[in-house]
Amino acid sequence: MKNWHTLAQKNIWVTGGAGYLGSAITRALDAAGARTLCLDLPGKAEALIRQHDLRLTTAASFDLTDVAGLPRFIEQCAHTHGVPDGLVHLAFASSAGQRLEELTAGDFQQTFADAVSPAFVLSRGVAQLMKTRGSGSVVLFASMYGMVAPDPRVYREPMTPNPIDYGASKAAVLQLARYLAAHYGPSGIRFNCVTPGPFPNPAIQASHPGFIEELRRKTMLGRIGTSSEVVGPTLFLLSDSAAFVTGHSLVVDGGWTAW
Numbered sequence: 001m002k003n004w005h006t007l008a009q010k011n012i013w014v015t016g017g018a019g020y021l022g023s024a025i026t027r028a029l030d031a032a033g034a035r036t037l038c039l040d041l042p043g044k045a046e047a048l049i050r051q052h053d054l055r056l057t058t059a060a061s062f063d064l065t066d067v068a069g070l071p072r073f074i075e076q077c078a079h080t081h082g083v084p085d086g087l088v089h090l091a092f093a094s095s096a097g098q099r100l101e102e103l104t105a106g107d108f109q110q111t112f113a114d115a116v117s118p119a120f121v122l123s124r125g126v127a128q129l130m131k132t133r134g135s136g137s138v139v140l141f142a143s144m145y146g147m148v149a150p151d152p153r154v155y156r157e158p159m160t161p162n163p164i165d166y167g168a169s170k171a172a173v174l175q176l177a178r179y180l181a182a183h184y185g186p187s188g189i190r191f192n193c194v195t196p197g198p199f200p201n202p203a204i205q206a207s208h209p210g211f212i213e214e215l216r217r218k219t220m221l222g223r224i225g226t227s228s229e230v231v232g233p234t235l236f237l238l239s240d241s242a243a244f245v246t247g248h249s250l251v252v253d254g255g256w257t258a259w
Contacts, residue, residue: 004240008033011082012238015064015122016090018044020201021141024227025088025234030054032235037081039064039091064091064118074125083129086137086238089119094166103165111165116172123176123191127184134188139237140177142195144253146170154214174249181247190246192237197253199225220255 012029016022017038026048029036036057038045045059058081062073078084093114095107123138130136145167155161174193181191198215205212205224216223233250236242251257 004243006032007086007235007239010034010085010238011037012086012088013037013039013077013081013084013126014088014090015039016092016141017088018048019090021196021199021227021230022088022090023048024231025090026057027052027054028231028235030057035081037077037084064122065093065114067113067117067121070118070121071125074122074129078129083133084126084136085130086139087123087126088139088141088234088238089122090141091115091118092141092166093169095163096166097160098163099160100164103163108165108168111163111169112172115169116176119173120176123180127180127187127189127191130189131184131187136189137238137242138177138180138189138191139234140173140191140193142173142177142193142249143167143170144195144197144251144257146172146174147195147249147251147257151218154211154218156210156214159208159211177249178247185246190237190242192242192245192247193249194230194233194237195249195251195253196230197225197251197256199227199230218256218259219253220258223254225252225254 012034014022014026014036017026018040026036026038037060038057039060039062042061049057049059093111095103095111119140145162150162152161177191177193200212212224230252233252
């Protein structure tokens, strides 16, 4: 019997792979026997590999906002590491800290240039490589704020609500996954999204306990998510267990968007 769950010997690329959510995914992939390419800012992936003694993970760094250079980088990675069986794209951009009234058109456009354009070029480039094999899985990371607006009452001074450009860019990622799923489906390539809810990083949890309490109250489960809780959904979508799942948004938000 084929093991539908295994990712052993699979070649998986993870962007933002050393971040708060990404590091949990990278570590789980390594433990599952996947040959993992962890792409992040210079030094971050190397530090993660050393800290957790990851044996099957290789570090890489590239400025994903360099959209013009991205196709060449994809080719180089494929030449060195092989055509990926899966891609997890967590890297993002936003105008964090700016108030909506102060956000310029240039600021808004910059987030799309730094977040959506790289996601498109990366996804298309990897999918074109996967076409030669006739299979592959791409998991893009969206957000609950690509589905619903942030509640301003949760963000008390001096905090500012999650920025509008971030939410709009994540809504674009959701549609990007659907469009690419339709385009590449006949080639055996699946595109899906993991759409997280409240997963504040440890620094925010430590510095804004009142905010964390507000987030807890807005979920059906009465708590925020932990980084390990995005691992199962992500690995599921990468694996053959999800062989008939494409164009889907797997919402991991503790019920936030279901009220």
